[in-house]
Amino acid sequence: MKQLSVIILFLGCIIAQNNYPIVLIHGFMGWGPNEMGGYHYWGGRKDYVEMLELDGHGVFVVSVGPVSSNWERAIEVYYQLKGGQVDYGRNHSEKHNIIQEPEGKSYEAIYPEWDENHPVHLIGHSMGGANSTYAELSINPGNI
Template identity: 30%
Template sequence: MIKRIVQWIGAALLALSLFPAQASAAGYTQTRYPIVLVHGFLGWDAIGPYDYWFGIADTLRKDGAQVHIAQVTAANSTEVRGEQLLAYVKRVMAATGAQKVNLIGHSHGGPTVRYVASVAPQLVASVTSVGGVHKGAPLADIVRGTVAPGSFSETALASIVNGVAGTIAFLSGDSSTQMSTAALASMTTAGASAFNTRHPQGVPRSACGEGDYQVKGVHYFSWSGAQPFTNLLDPIDASMALLSLAFRGEKNDGLVGSCSSRLGRVIRDDYAMNHLDEVNQVAGLVNLFETNPKTIFRQQANRLREMGL
């Protein structure tokens, strides 16, 4: 009996050891078109060796993906960021000879990549939104409702946020002008609604449904988390848990509601992740009892590969 148990355990361990090798097979993430990663509000491409997409780009490249990390303004409107991204996409295409790109945006990067797909669909094979703020965020509404436009309070708050955004931009080598009030306007419910009227592709028509999977040749996907506190060692998790109170019981990742994150084909909107876990932050301190975010990005790259994208 003991011998049989030992043999069974050995077989199980062998099977487990083979699984990563299969998932890491050469070409697993090799999409037809380059992948462009687009950061969110107060984001960056890389500050020294520390990038916004902590370990994700390298994980995708390991098995064949061609990955480019965009730098757009840390704090500005969706349209301004979108125009910057459009220029970046054209540079990527010129440098690589690619006819299209696969865009993946996190947080405010979600609407940003949607903008490019809306105004230049011929350049985009797919749009993937990760924790995207597509129907506004309660925190933005609270700030806008508390701080009157043109008031001293708004000026003071904008100065602080612009200062933070400017520091991030300086450290990452970006010289863009920071406009936190424009970013705030884009992320309120009213601002998101107005943007969706102009650029409706992939946005669900119901409060918490799915959107069109494909519009003008562009494929739309999304996923997001729904657990604000996930790791005791992560210094940001407590803040995520506190900010989640603004949702009044609505499922959320600490900054974006699950329903607001939904776009096109919804892969999942309830991963046990918070808003930063979705991009493997902070420094990989994510939920040990949930699928690793790097694995989810790999799976999406493989999904795009299998679709010929």
């Protein structure tokens, strides 16, 4: 609960300064919307995403592989935001013996505008925090 309070305090600080959309990335073994029968990763029995939206904030929640690598999770964040078929890259896929473009991992963009002129707040819990940094540094270094 203490960590959640810190996250909410942090969200309050950044929201007060601008109206950039918020992208929430769950941590290791986490889940996305509609994956746990009404139990919300971001709030438990309460729905913090809905609370933020009711306050007028744009919020996007991504769902990444709960035990995937930082690289794979960052790639999944990117494709969920920008849209398209997930592509983990030839070198990464060969090195880790995974399918480069897995079937069923093609997404409609939830925020295709994301670029250096349309920034977002990437908020991650636990491993999701590392993934947000990795996504920015590895995929869109100009967005920092």
